[in-house]
Amino acid sequence: MNRRPAHLTEREEQILACIRQSIADSGEDVTTTEIGAAVGLRNKGTVAYHLRNLQERGALVRIGRGGRSYRPAR
Secondary structure, three states, X not given: OOOOOOOOOHHHXXXXXXXXXXXXXXXXXXXXXXXXXXXXXXXXXXXXXXXXXHHHOOOEEEOOOOOOOEEEOO
C-alpha cells in the first residue's frame, strides 16, 4: 500500500516520483543534485527544503547522513 499525505505539492510529488524511479532503476537513491536536475531545480538548497518538508510530512524517511539517504515512507 502506498501511503502518502494528501497535502503534497506538485513539486514534492515530482521529487517523490524521481526517488522512486531511481530506486526502481538502479536500486539506490539519488543525490540532491540529481533530484534537482530531474525536476528542474538548480539550487541544492531548494531541493533540500523540499526533502525536509517531505520528511516532516511523513512521505520520506532519512536513513543516514549521506547524499543518498532518503527513502519513500511505506
